[in-house]
Amino acid sequence: MDITMIEAAAARLAGHARRTPLLSSPFLDAVAGRRVLVKPECLQHTGSFKFRGAWSALTALPAGTRGVIAFSSGNHAQGVAHAARRLGLAAVIVMPSDAPALKIDNTRAFGAEVVLYDRVEESREEIGARIAAERGLVLVKPYDEPQVIAGQGTIGLEIAEDCARLGIAAADVLVPCGGGGMTAGIALALQARAPGLRVRPCEPEGFDDAARSLVAGRRVANAQAAGSICDAIVTAMPGELTFPVMARLCGPGIAVSDDEALAAMRAAALRLKILAEPGGAVALAAALSHPVAFEPDRPVIAVVSGGNADPAMIARALAG
């Protein structure tokens, strides 16, 4: 994985993924005590950055590929489903039967065949391997896949380009971090195109495996597997491919509380007029609630990675 792969992914995404802007508000700057720029990937197709990696991966498949299969209960599912439909590929998404009905419905509406499994009784890997073999489908992993990392890295190319235009040569780039595909991709892009910009992974408290892995110098897992409202970015540990990139290029991680994520969702809604989901808001939460994590007067760019929250969660955030 290098800048050449990311540039190639950007060429394949051109005219298909949305080129998101950088948003700002003097109100957010005042709260953070520094300049805050927001990269709203919630405005991306399917409501999250995952469409970039899915499109990148699917357009890099060998000619003659029949279709793809993915495991996901959320944003990766929708990204793969939408990209597959637009490319005329079959898509099977293996989802837990207790996934939110809305996410199952959306994935079907994007044209995918959804196969439900019982989290307790069944293995999604076995189900997926069987279907893939029967139908000749290719597995698209959510983050530990070079072409997915390259696709997410196109966010970094856009940040580098916009910061050059704005005259920003040094800043922290705050990235919501699950398995680390977006974190690693952006870090690789910035290393090549804006080396004064440093990526900082942001996670929920109690699920800060990336931050602790960076401190430990090796991949360490979370003690718990569930229990955060930031479901979109809860993973067991950083990826095998993503962690070495993060260890080489990223600054210290930052962990935020659920209440800080909700406050960031509210600020994004009222000040920027964008909807974030809790996991998508953790980087903005770090910018607004953890000022001591940053050097004085250094601007921050916060990626809002997704907006697929249900109405009840949005209402909870707005209630403040």
Next chain:
Amino acid sequence: MDITMIEAAAARLAGHARRTPLLSSPFLDAVAGRRVLVKPECLQHTGSFKFRGAWSALTALPAGTRGVIAFSSGNHAQGVAHAARRLGLAAVIVMPSDAPALKIDNTRAFGAEVVLYDRVEESREEIGARIAAERGLVLVKPYDEPQVIAGQGTIGLEIAEDCARLGIAAADVLVPCGGGGMTAGIALALQARAPGLRVRPCEPEGFDDAARSLVAGRRVANAQAAGSICDAIVTAMPGELTFPVMARLCGPGIAVSDDEALAAMRAAALRLKILAEPGGAVALAAALSHPVAFEPDRPVIAVVSGGNADPAMIARALAG
């Protein structure tokens, strides 16, 4: 007012106003029964398109201008205040003392001096004229002002450019219409740059002065002055400058109910991840709820003109 003025305004706005994208969702297309593209001016600085007209007007003032004054309880206030601060001009905004506290606070936070008046006991025109004379300030009208219309017209230039790229040569462009500054500006821009695109003004039921004026061939007023949740676009009648442009260039108006506006706010939030205010959502409401108003299979471009709704109104829309 002509395309030359709009192009000149676009040159002055370049690098200062946000270049908003066109958003879409297969879910909205399915509801509307046609292709729907959304121009999210809620993402503009200060949360509404009004910043464009304000910046255009303030950058066209003669050298040596001390400052500006405006009457507004809402989006024009914030647009003028923010543009004035960034240009180093003094700004006085005359606001009713019963305006929402949030809007008064925001206008002050954008750096303007707010002068409150009593709607019942005092005349805002007299107060404004006195302050303007005492301090040498220039009045910036909200819509019946050529440079404001030219600034709003830059939205039309962007729509024309994006539709050319997408291969859309014929479509209806749905515009939330108050006094008609944005409606007239976009219509002038499209006449010159995309003549197959036709503007349709959209208004709340009971406040459809533009639609009825277009039918009557002369400016007619609304029977009532208040009572819609779409406060941002409730005006007594179309402007003196804006109506002749609308009469010459725009197709029939469309009126939507409050419930339709709320449903469009919900759809914008859940499907596009953007926040609209009720008045800002009337064009999207027309697209989603009034299919018979349009020719079959003809795409529509709906401008979401602003997103400055308070949390209670957003919660009401999300509750569905």
